Amino acid sequence: MGSAPCCDKTNVKRGPWSPEEDAALKSYVQTHGTGGNWISLPLKAGLKRCGKSCRLRWLNYLRPDIKHGGFTQEEDDIICSLYTQMGSRQVVVLWSLIASQLPGRTDNDVKNYWNTKLKKKLLAGKTTSFNTDNNGGFSFTDAAAGVGYGFSVNSTSQSLPLDPVMRFNSHPSCPNLDNNIVFVASQEESAVSDSAGNGYVGDTDCVLVYAYHQQQFS
DNA sequence: AAGGCAATCAACCGCGACTGA
DNA sequence: ATCAGTCGCGGTTGATTGCCT
Numbered sequence: 662m663g664s665a666p667c668c669d670k671t672n673v674k675r676g677p678w679s680p681e682e683d684a685a686l687k688s689y690v691q692t693h694g695t696g697g698n699w700i701s702l703p704l705k706a707g708l709k710r711c712g713k714s715c716r717l718r719w720l721n722y723l724r725p726d727i728k729h730g731g732f733t734q735e736e737d738d739i740i741c742s743l744y745t746q747m748g749s750r751q752v753v754v755l756w757s758l759i760a761s762q763l764p765g766r767t768d769n770d771v772k773n774y775w776n777t778k779l780k781k782k783l784l785a786g787k788t789t790s791f792n793t794d795n796n797g798g799f800s801f802t803d804a805a806a807g808v809g810y811g812f813s814v815n816s817t818s819q820s821l822p823l824d825p826v827m828r829f830n831s832h833p834s835c836p837n838l839d840n841n842i843v844f845v846a847s848q849e850e851s852a853v854s855d856s857a858g859n860g861y862v863g864d865t866d867c868v869l870v871y872a873y874h875q876q877q878f879s
Numbered sequence: 880a881a882g883g884c885a886a887t888c889a890a891c892c893g894c895g896a897c898t899g900a
Numbered sequence: 901a902t903c904a905g906t907c908g909c910g911g912t913t914g915a916t917t918g919c920c921t
Binding site for chain 3: 676699700755768769772
């Protein structure tokens, strides 16, 4: 059972907001507040918009404390640092949590900034590849450093953990990278697992990972 | 000048979580 | 305990802008 639609999509305006709509929404919220109900707000404010759209517009653009413009180096560092800590522990990145550490920035801002700028910035630096085979074996290559590690599954390594990071660290020939591996993108969603060892499926050709050390951001 | 392409970012979508009746 | 309504989130899309040829 999915959620009930929040509005009649045939009767709401979509797409970019006009200055008039911005003014109407801003004026209404500043005068009356949201009333704890975004769904009924557009009607009261005289807007032909979906309540969710109003909420997003207010939170991401119209709020008085929103900071517009480019990110500072300090903000870059905070985002990278938090992403590193989260990315190695879970598949879903909590953009709202990262944004909460950056006054005036929204989760949408941070997410966009990461996807368009920071991710590429890191890729241009120390890039690595993570390859798996059909038996659960894998290799780890750091192109920038010109170093590669890996192993094949055999009778003695079958008991390694499912989680690729744990498996990597469990293997005697591999360095213990622990928090410094971050799973950023994969060719198959199923190739990404959480650090608890759940859900990793090694049926993909290659999982791209970034491995970098904390001191890069210190 | 114009067309193609890539980058950017505002906005939308879908779904799980939460809350109150 | 259940259910409907709403919120809030991450992921994705698409319009716009700017650059390059």
